[in-house]
Amino acid sequence: MKEAKKLKHKADATSDKVGKAFNYLDAAMSFVESGIAMETDPQTPKSAYTMFAETLDLIRFILKLKGSVDPSAPVTDKDFTILCMRCQSLLQMAMFRYKRETALKYSRTLTDHFKSSTKSAAPSQCVSNTGTPSPMSPMPSPASTASSGPGSNHSSGVGIGNVSTVAIPQVIQQVASSYVNITALFLSAHDIWEQADELAHRGSGLLSELDSALGQLSLTSTMSSLVRHTRQGLQWLRLDTCETQ
Numbered sequence: 001m002k003e004a005k006k007l008k009h010k011a012d013a014t015s016d017k018v019g020k021a022f023n024y025l026d027a028a029m030s031f032v033e034s035g036i037a038m039e040t041d042p043q044t045p046k047s048a049y050t051m052f053a054e055t056l057d058l059i060r061f062i063l064k065l066k067g068s069v070d071p072s073a074p075v076t077d078k079d080f081t082i083l084c085m086r087c088q089s090l091l092q093m094a095m096f097r098y099k100r101e102t103a104l105k106y107s108r109t110l111t112d113h114f115k116s117s118t119k120s121a122a123p124s125q126c127v128s129n130t131g132t133p134s135p136m137s138p139m140p141s142p143a144s145t146a147s148s149g150p151g152s153n154h155s156s157g158v159g160i161g162n163v164s165t166v167a168i169p170q171v172i173q174q175v176a177s178s179y180v181n182i183t184a185l186f187l188s189a190h191d192i193w194e195q196a197d198e199l200a201h202r203g204s205g206l207l208s209e210l211d212s213a214l215g216q217l218s219l220t221s222t223m224s225s226l227v228r229h230t231r232q233g234l235q236w237l238r239l240d241t242c243e244t245q
Contacts, residue, residue: 004030008058017065018241024062025084025234029227031055032091036223049098052223056091059084075204076240082203083233085196086217090226092189093219099182106179113172193219204240206233 004027011023035051038044062084069081096103200207210229211217217229 001031001034004028004034021062021066021080022234022238024058024065025080025087025230028055028058028062028087029230031058032087032223032227035094036227049095052091052094056088056095059088059091063088069199075202076237078199078203079206079233080237082196082199082207083230083237085192085199087226087230089189089193089196089219090217090221090223092185092192094223096182096185096189099185103179103182106175106182109175110172110179113169189219206236209236 007023007027007030011020011027014020014023031051032055035048035055038046038048038051063081066077066081066084069078207217210233214228214232215225217225
């Protein structure tokens with residue numbers, strides 16, 4: 001954690017935009033290592049999930065700092081963006097794994113609720129088989145008849161009174177909101193990973209070299225594997241940047 005904060009302060013003080021981004025990503029990897037240590041030490045004041053979430057915010061900041069990748073930008077810019085996107089994706093997957101059991105529980109809760117709601121909301125028959133209104137048919141009120149008569153300024157379309165609404169308990173609303181937030185981590189992780197793969201086709205081949213040297217990185221890879229890949233990639237990018245300057 002001390003090393004991570006030291007690197008972040010170094011990045012804060014760096015004036016060069018490329019160097020600043022590199023130092024921030026270096027700091028992010030130390031924060032990830034802090035999260036890994038927290039997973040094995042439950043006595044730490046901060047949870048690994050929280051550490052990964054804060055590191056994810058830092059990765060997003062780095063991507064915002066770099067800005068969108070211009071098609072004419074150097075391949076090193078594309079490679080760096082790919083590294084950051086992979087970090088973002090795997091951090092989200094790590095956070096999702098922490099909440100997966102909760103998501104499954106919420107999924108069962110929502111499924112049970114809507115199944116019971118469907119059964120209890122039996123449709124009422126408003127017209128009898130003979131074509132005459134059944135006793136269940138709502139009779140038009142005098143006010144509604146008058147409003148659709150000659151000279152009325154009201155539309156004869158469906159009014160708000162005819163719209164069916166279903167009351168959802170507040171606890172179900174909260175469960176649904178939490179469920180969406182958790183599953184969004186998973187869906188976004190896959191989407192960002194695919195975007196990184198697509199961008200890799202316009203890169204220098206850095207990802208392929210990293211996979212060959214350190215083993216293939218995937219959405220199920222560990223945080224330790226992510227740190228190794230990212231640090232090695234950063235080292236190569238720094239060398240490439242120095243050679244081009």
